[in-house]
Amino acid sequence: MKQLPLLPPLSLSHQDFVYTRMKALNWVTSGGLNPKMVSVDSIKSLETLLQTASQNTKPLVVNFQGVVDVQERVGEIIRPHLQNQKNSLIVLNCSRLLTRLKAEFGRTKRILDEDSYDCAVFGGTQFEFKDLKGFYDNAAELENKTVRNYVNLSFRPFDHEKRLHSTPLLASGVFNARSIISSREQFIWTTLLMAEHLERSLEVMETEFASKGSSGGVPSRILAVSLRASPIAAAISLVSSRELPVEIVDHMGPKHVIMEEHSLAGGAQGIQYVYVGDFLIGGTELKTAQMYAISKGCRVGCALVLGHWLPIQDYKDNLGPHLTFTSLVDLSSCRDDATIRWTK
Amino acid sequence: MNAVSILHISDFHITDPNGINELLRKGKYQEYLGDLVHAIKKEKLAIDGIVATGDFVNWDAQQYFSHAKEVLKFVADSLGIKIANTAVCLGNHDLDFKKELDGDPIAARMNFNEFSKGFANDAPMYKSDDDRAVLCRIKVGVWALMLDSVLGGRLKNDPAPGPLTAKSGDAIMDIVRIVPVNDLLLIGSHYSVDPNIASASDFADGKGGNFLGAHSWTDAYQLRERIDRHRKTPYKTCWFSGDIHREHFRYHRNIYYVTTGRLGTKTGASDSKCLRQAAVVRIDENEIVVHRFRYDTEGHNSQAEYGDWKSDVANREPNTVPTSVVDLRAPVVDPSETAGAQVSSNTQVATEALTRNDSFTSVATSKCEILSAESSQDIRTNIVKNKLYTWGRFETSPNEVLLSWVSIGPLLSAPKRLGATTRDMATWLDSQMGQRKMTAEQAVFLGIDCWGSILASQLSVVTGIRNFCIAARGRGDYHTNQEAITDEILQVVALAKYVIIVTDVVATGRTLRWLYDQFPKAENDEKVWLLLSVLCDPKQPLFADCSFIQAHGTACQITRPILPADRVPGLDLVPNNLAIPQSS
Numbered sequence: 001m002k003q004l005p006l007l008p009p010l011s012l013s014h015q016d017f018v019y020t021r022m023k024a025l026n027w028v029t030s031g032g033l034n035p036k037m038v039s040v041d042s043i044k045s046l047e048t049l050l051q052t053a054s055q056n057t058k059p060l061v062v063n064f065q066g067v068v069d070v071q072e073r074v075g076e077i078i079r080p081h082l083q084n085q086k087n088s089l090i091v092l093n094c095s096r097l098l099t100r101l102k103a104e105f106g107r108t109k110r111i112l113d114e115d116s117y118d119c120a121v122f123g124g125t126q127f128e129f130k131d132l133k134g135f136y137d138n139a140a141e142l143e144n145k146t147v148r149n150y151v152n153l154s155f156r157p158f159d160h161e162k163r164l165h166s167t168p169l170l171a172s173g174v175f176n177a178r179s180i181i182s183s184r185e186q187f188i189w190t191t192l193l194m195a196e197h198l199e200r201s202l203e204v205m206e207t208e209f210a211s212k213g214s215s216g217g218v219p220s221r222i223l224a225v226s227l228r229a230s231p232i233a234a235a236i237s238l239v240s241s242r243e244l245p246v247e248i249v250d251h252m253g254p255k256h257v258i259m260e261e262h263s264l265a266g267g268a269q270g271i272q273y274v275y276v277g278d279f280l281i282g283g284t285e286l287k288t289a290q291m292y293a294i295s296k297g298c299r300v301g302c303a304l305v306l307g308h309w310l311p312i313q314d315y316k317d318n319l320g321p322h323l324t325f326t327s328l329v330d331l332s333s334c335r336d337d338a339t340i341r342w343t344k
Numbered sequence: 345m346n347a348v349s350i351l352h353i354s355d356f357h358i359t360d361p362n363g364i365n366e367l368l369r370k371g372k373y374q375e376y377l378g379d380l381v382h383a384i385k386k387e388k389l390a391i392d393g394i395v396a397t398g399d400f401v402n403w404d405a406q407q408y409f410s411h412a413k414e415v416l417k418f419v420a421d422s423l424g425i426k427i428a429n430t431a432v433c434l435g436n437h438d439l440d441f442k443k444e445l446d447g448d449p450i451a452a453r454m455n456f457n458e459f460s461k462g463f464a465n466d467a468p469m470y471k472s473d474d475d476r477a478v479l480c481r482i483k484v485g486v487w488a489l490m491l492d493s494v495l496g497g498r499l500k501n502d503p504a505p506g507p508l509t510a511k512s513g514d515a516i517m518d519i520v521r522i523v524p525v526n527d528l529l530l531i532g533s534h535y536s537v538d539p540n541i542a543s544a545s546d547f548a549d550g551k552g553g554n555f556l557g558a559h560s561w562t563d564a565y566q567l568r569e570r571i572d573r574h575r576k577t578p579y580k581t582c583w584f585s586g587d588i589h590r591e592h593f594r595y596h597r598n599i600y601y602v603t604t605g606r607l608g609t610k611t612g613a614s615d616s617k618c619l620r621q622a623a624v625v626r627i628d629e630n631e632i633v634v635h636r637f638r639y640d641t642e643g644h645n646s647q648a649e650y651g652d653w654k655s656d657v658a659n660r661e662p663n664t665v666p667t668s669v670v671d672l673r674a675p676v677v678d679p680s681e682t683a684g685a686q687v688s689s690n691t692q693v694a695t696e697a698l699t700r701n702d703s704f705t706s707v708a709t710s711k712c713e714i715l716s717a718e719s720s721q722d723i724r725t726n727i728v729k730n731k732l733y734t735w736g737r738f739e740t741s742p743n744e745v746l747l748s749w750v751s752i753g754p755l756l757s758a759p760k761r762l763g764a765t766t767r768d769m770a771t772w773l774d775s776q777m778g779q780r781k782m783t784a785e786q787a788v789f790l791g792i793d794c795w796g797s798i799l800a801s802q803l804s805v806v807t808g809i810r811n812f813c814i815a816a817r818g819r820g821d822y823h824t825n826q827e828a829i830t831d832e833i834l835q836v837v838a839l840a841k842y843v844i845i846v847t848d849v850v851a852t853g854r855t856l857r858w859l860y861d862q863f864p865k866a867e868n869d870e871k872v873w874l875l876l877s878v879l880c881d882p883k884q885p886l887f888a889d890c891s892f893i894q895a896h897g898t899a900c901q902i903t904r905p906i907l908p909a910d911r912v913p914g915l916d917l918v919p920n921n922l923a924i925p926q927s928s
Contacts, residue, residue, distance in 0.1 A: 027805060028805055030767070031763070031767035031771075031806045032762065032766040032767060032802050032806065033760075033763040033767045156826065165824050174824075176826045178826060181811070181813055182811055182812050184804050184805055184808055187801060187804065188805060224794075227793065227794055227797060227813055227815050227823060227827050228797075228813060230797055230798050231791070231801035231802075231813060234762060234798040234801075235802070235805075237757075237759050237762070238802070243759050244759075245757040245758050247753060247757060248753050248757075248795065248798075250793060250794045250817070251823075254823075255822050255824060257822035257925055259817050259818075259822075259924055259925070260751075260922060260924075
């Protein structure tokens with residue numbers, strides 16, 4: 001397959017470093033077939049990023065979160081560059097793969113492992129860390145800020161306040177996830193971050209389940225019930241380490257018309273879903289999805305959305321306290337011109 | 345032209361003329377083929393000529409060419425035709441392997457050329473300088489162009505077609521131009537040039553592998569296109585091939601492609617599942633009919649030599665409306681817009697077909713290429729295994745009723761299958777980008793509804809091409825304005841040179857047409873529209889003109905019949921399994 005240009009979209013620029021996720025490079029180069037495996041093609045992309053970072057005299061920080069394997073002989077591509085680079089390649093979340101990485105990338109300059117944070121430095125001169133957690137925080141803030149900016153840019157103001165389709169609210173405009181889905185780099189960064197949030201939520205649920213023996217277990221399937229949530233849900237399914245299958249219902253929101261009623265009949269009972277949505281305003285779409293799940297003898301155990309408007313506790317109060325709720329962006333504080341109020 | 349009937353046989357694979365397990369062995373073949381001739385005569389088919397497309401002997405068994413000739417002569421004699429009316433071409437098994445590998449292709453073909461003596465090839469009208477193409481005449485008005493698709497290809501354990509240089513292609517075209525376009529041209533090559541043969545299911549004894557690379561003469565695709573463009577008269581060109589041991593019959597543009605299973609085989613268990621077959625192609629002014637003759641075996645695998653020849657009509661072109669007079673690539677004009685205007689006869693016919701609500705063959709399906717034979721089989725197996733194919737009455741529009749439904753959700757819900765489908769689509773697109781010199785910046789994806797949008801967004805990740813998800817069901821009436829076609833999309837599409845529609849299923853074609861009609865067409869608009877789908881039925885005529893689609897790749901081809909609503913029993917007799925809400 002043709003190697004397409006990866007720069008600059010698949011890296012984010014911080015004042016101290018250039019940042020990327022290995023899973024993003026794997027996703028692009030494997031055609032979605034194996035985003036968890038570092039391949040020869042994805043390492044070539046990394047090599048390109050390394051060169052660019054070096055030109056900017058910044059270290060390249062690569063987050064290996066969710067990467068489970070490294071193809072053999074990838075080191076032959078990257079090692080000569082690491083030997084010649086003035087700047088370092090800093091690998092985050094690599095403890096599981098450290099032996100493989102050392103075999104492929106060569107000697108490490110430094111390995112740090114503090115609490116739940118780990119990092120390995122390859123090539124270049126030694127990079128000085130003030131504190132490892134702070135470094136992780138900087139990387140996370142960079143991603144969060146980037147996605148928040150995408151959401152901000154997705155806002156489409158109305159000429160005048162209009163009633164929303166899903167819930168009887170008057171809005172000054174809408175956040176439209178289509179603009180994020182339409183742009184490759186926005187789609188990649190947004191869905192990767194959502195997938196990571198999902199994995200964290202599921203880990204917490206698993207821990208609680210194990211310690212308290214709470215009922216219902218951990219969600220095993222992703223549910224999306226709208227046009228714009230579908231690509232997001234499928235991407236999360238594809239890149240998440242959990243490999244949860246995705247169920248699409250066409251469609252419950254924002255307008256509600258079921259197009260294939262016959263396909264909703266039957267199906268397995270007892271499934272716990274992760275509801276994936278784009279933007280949650282009043283919560284109507286999520287509530288409808290919950291009813292769909294309940295009518296099948298299933299339940300929604302976790303909701304993951306790109307943005308939300310009301311305080312999260314309000315949704316929990318309305319939709320059920322058992323619901324684990326995760327959102328990337330608080331829309332109410334996103335833009336001054338975005339207003340929503342109750343209709344009379 | 346009077347009707348012409350050509351017997352197509354291929355792949356004798358004679359291993360041992362005295363072997364007890366050989367269907368074409370001495371003393372046995374007369375019974376086996378005598379029954380075939382009897383079956384052909386029973387169908388009142390008067391054969392005018394024979395085309396035999398190679399692999400007469402098995403794995404370089406040069407010493408058995410004489411027996412192969414005896415067999416072929418027996419068939420011709422029994423049918424009452426001269427062997428001079430029989431044209432043969434070389435298969436990859438027919439070479440003297442050692443001499444070919446030693447770099448002496450002339451010597452490697454010596455035994456085959458000796459075998460060809462007496463056949464139509466023996467009195468060629470024209471030959472290319474490299475002997476790769478031989479043009480001979482079967483009878484007045486019927487020409488046979490026999491091509492060597494093996495030259496320079498791989499042999500032995502990993503056989504594959506040979507390369508075709510530009511010079512060689514030009515030389516073949518020079519010969520093709522000699523044949524009057526209103527005469528019938530029969531082309532024979534052992535390897536097929538029809539990329540659609542990948543859809544011939546359960547390929548080659550289930551061996552699978554890199555199907556197109558190993559069995560499709562891809563280097564000759566350009567030659568095929570050139571011949572197609574040159575010979576515009578419908579039903580005047582037939583391209584015969586063998587090799588894959590499976591059947592595939594398809595009319596595409598102006599060429600009818602015939603791939604027939606093997607005639608000879610051993611009767612042992614390992615070969616017993618082979619399709620023993622012959623085909624008679626009857627070509628008329630306005631119609632091509634393929635009569636298929638299969639040797640249906642009885643008993644267990646080890647007794648596979650016992651059987652009977654059964655015949656049926658495998659394919660007929662045209663299916664309904666005579667496409668021979670309809671150039672569906674010509675623009676179709678809405679009759680309300682053309683009142684009083686002068687329109688071409690082709691357009692009139694196409695428009696009439698459209699407004700009569702008749703079904704007609706469309707470029708969108710006839711151009712449909714399988715993305716990957718392996719994945720296609722995987723999807724099909726999954727549909728069967730998980731019972732995703734439902735038979736019933738499914739109303740997707742007021743005018744047509746689908747008789748079946750395939751649930752796409754469960755089919756693509758697993759991340760691995762979604763990833764594999766994306767990869768196959770991206771690979772096909774990569775090839776289109778190469779052929780058309782297309783860049784990511786020149787193109788845009790339009791993902792239709794949920795699954796089209798999912799696939800388009802994944803393809804966008806891989807290719808860098810911008811994508812938009814579009815609500816098309818109910819023509820967008822049940823979606824918000826932000827999910828419909830906005831000004832931004834109109835602007836992006838207006839500037840794009842390539843528009844790639846991504847959808848889950850191609851059914852009536854009305855949604856594709858509707859989408860196309862949403863975008864204003866500039867004068868001298870040369871925009872190229874491509875289509876990617878998960879499922880398509882290439883035999884199902886569309887109900888809307890989708891001739892704007894210039895290439896179509898599909899993950900799987902599957903039969904999904906559709907009937908006009910007035911041809912389906914009333915709802916009181918057959919209730920709906922599904923009625924999609926219609927746009928107001």
